[in-house]
Amino acid sequence: MQRGAGTARLTDQTTAVSSDVRRHNLSIVASFLAANGPHSRSQLAAATGLTRGSVTALVGALMDARLVTESTETLEPPNDTAPAKGRPNTLLELSGDHLAILALQLDAESVTALLTTVSGVPLLRIVENHGRPMGDPERVLEVLAAVLVRALTESELIHRAIADLTVVVFAPVAGDPPMVRGDSDLDWLAVDVIGALRARIPDLDTVAATIRLVSDGGLAALAEFEQLDDVTDLLYLKSNSGIGGASIIAGELMLGWQGMAGAFGHLALYPQGSVCACGQRGCLVTLAGPDVVLAAAGLNDVQSSEGLSVALAEFVTRVRRGEPRASAAWANAVNWISLALHILVNATDPEVIVLGGFWAELRDEIAAQFALGGPTVFSESQFRHPPVLAGVLGADAALLGAIRSARDRLLADPLAPGHSQATID
Numbered sequence: 001m002q003r004g005a006g007t008a009r010l011t012d013q014t015t016a017v018s019s020d021v022r023r024h025n026l027s028i029v030a031s032f033l034a035a036n037g038p039h040s041r042s043q044l045a046a047a048t049g050l051t052r053g054s055v056t057a058l059v060g061a062l063m064d065a066r067l068v069t070e071s072t073e074t075l076e077p078p079n080d081t082a083p084a085k086g087r088p089n090t091l092l093e094l095s096g097d098h099l100a101i102l103a104l105q106l107d108a109e110s111v112t113a114l115l116t117t118v119s120g121v122p123l124l125r126i127v128e129n130h131g132r133p134m135g136d137p138e139r140v141l142e143v144l145a146a147v148l149v150r151a152l153t154e155s156e157l158i159h160r161a162i163a164d165l166t167v168v169v170f171a172p173v174a175g176d177p178p179m180v181r182g183d184s185d186l187d188w189l190a191v192d193v194i195g196a197l198r199a200r201i202p203d204l205d206t207v208a209a210t211i212r213l214v215s216d217g218g219l220a221a222l223a224e225f226e227q228l229d230d231v232t233d234l235l236y237l238k239s240n241s242g243i244g245g246a247s248i249i250a251g252e253l254m255l256g257w258q259g260m261a262g263a264f265g266h267l268a269l270y271p272q273g274s275v276c277a278c279g280q281r282g283c284l285v286t287l288a289g290p291d292v293v294l295a296a297a298g299l300n301d302v303q304s305s306e307g308l309s310v311a312l313a314e315f316v317t318r319v320r321r322g323e324p325r326a327s328a329a330w331a332n333a334v335n336w337i338s339l340a341l342h343i344l345v346n347a348t349d350p351e352v353i354v355l356g357g358f359w360a361e362l363r364d365e366i367a368a369q370f371a372l373g374g375p376t377v378f379s380e381s382q383f384r385h386p387p388v389l390a391g392v393l394g395a396d397a398a399l400l401g402a403i404r405s406a407r408d409r410l411l412a413d414p415l416a417p418g419h420s421q422a423t424i425d
């Protein structure tokens with residue numbers, strides 16, 4: 001009995017190990033083609049260290065799943081006089097023409113859907129304003145569901161199944177199932193966004209193989225991180241509606257125990273300050289958040305009539321022009337932002353700081369104030385202040401990060417359920 005049980009366990013373990021190895025090798029082949037473009041089987045074997053026989057088998061499995069196809073290109077220019085020699089130089093390329101990646105973003109003003117190929121090439125973009133009804137999740141979720149239905153319908157029309165669906169929110173996400181844990185932009189407490197979408201779209205789980213709810217800061221940080229060469233440690237701070245961010249340490253996004261790391265807007269900097277929605281006093285967002293600087297700059301009316309992003313664009317224009325009220329509001333905010341950066345630099349020792357949202361457009365003022373030094377005990381020593389850079393991806397950073405993460409998941413396990421599902425006919 002014991003021997004039998006032991007043998008069975010050993011067989012299970014062997015099977016598990018060999019299936020892990022196969023998954024890993026499938027990932028190596030798919031990732032190589034994604035990163036390096038079309039290659040022949042021989043080139044793949046040489047570049048990956050896999051045997052030619054393994055490559056042939058792995059490519060066969062990926063072709064069966066329609067994730068790899070034979071390219072119309074060949075390795076060498078065809079020679080008209082040479083006889084046909086079979087297909088030794090046939091190039092293979094990442095395909096997945098039957099699949100799409102979908103990312104939905106819910107911000108303080110609108111819902112955006114971005115549908116792309118598995119390589120991240122955009123296929124469709126939908127933007128719809130939700131009107132920012134404060135404290136009324138149902139009205140916002142109606143718009144989110146409507147945009148999702150439109151994106152799913154369009155994807156079906158072009159015969160692409162959704163391999164991966166990510167819903168990006170500008171709020172902390174935690175729990176199991178993951179839920180929004182309070183959104184100060186929309187005056188929400190806990191909201192089960194995915195549950196609400198499932199309730200409105202009964203077949204959602206059959207049309208999207210996986211559905212994720214993710215906070216924007218980490219995705220945006222990862223997307224900006226990919227734009228930088230040879231950087232391993234990055235501090236990302238952004239402001240679009242509130243203030244958020246993320247820390248990447250040794251190439252890994254710091255998530256925290258509950259997945260809520262990066263709530264930099266709630267660094268309590270001023271004990272005598274006003275009470276924040278989080279319950280603390282004097283949080284960074286209450287001292288330098290968009291609503292605060294817009295009010296101080298006299299742009300509340302613009303925000304009410306034309307929305308937050310228009311008001312922030314006008315604020316940036318006025319600061320650059322040197323308009324006194326906007327400049328004074330910004331100078332005050334920059335002091336607090338710089339203080340927050342010094343605290344975060346002492347806590348995480350980043351190689352670079354990247355600013356996102358409208359702060360990217362006003363990087364110079366933040367960098368100048370930061371360079372003046374702060375309350376760091378190391379400022380007089382050999383401690384090197386990291387450079388402060390402007391993010392390059394603009395308002396799309398989190399959406400692009402969501403698409404990129406989905407592509408990486410697909411390449412890490414190419415034959416996972418959903419990645420090789422049948423085409424929608």
Ligand SMILES: [Zn+2]
Pocket residue numbers: 265266267276277278279280283285
């Ligand atoms: Zn707070």
